[in-house]
Structures are given as structure tokens and as C-alpha cells.
Amino acid sequence: MSLDALQKYSLQELKLIYRTLHAALPLNPELMDAALLDDLQRHLMARARDEGVDVTLHAQWAAWLGEAPSLRGL
Numbered sequence: 001m002s003l004d005a006l007q008k009y010s011l012q013e014l015k016l017i018y019r020t021l022h023a024a025l026p027l028n029p030e031l032m033d034a035a036l037l038d039d040l041q042r043h044l045m046a047r048a049r050d051e052g053v054d055v056t057l058h059a060q061w062a063a064w065l066g067e068a069p070s071l072r073g074l
Helices: 003-008 011-023 029-033 035-050 058-065
Strands: none
Touching: 003 035, 011 035, 011 058, 029 035, 035 058
């Protein structure tokens, strides 16, 4: 899939789909090799970098994606 094809979808929709697929990885490890998930991640990372997010820092990347804060340690 061309990354340009993802441009026609809303950013919020793409983030939701990515979070949903990423959360499904433990039960569906074959998703790790899915080209669609890889393309979606690359597209979202490029968008995040354009907005000044350091995607190498998990906390920044997760916050930009809109992930709920972890409850570990509470």
C-alpha cells in the first residue's frame, strides 16, 4: 500500500486503528509481519515527527497516539 493512500483517512481514525491492532499483537503475533500494520506505523510516525514528536521516546509516541497512561505501579 502506498503511504499516500493513508492520507485520505482522518488522523484520529488511523490512530484508533493502529492502537487496536497494536493491542491485538499478544493474541495475534502474525500481525507483527503484516505489511498494513507496518505501513500504518510508518505513516503515523512521519505525521508525529512533522508535529515535533520524538517517536524514539515511547512516552511521547504513546501520548501522541492517545494511549491511556499505564496503570502499572499504582
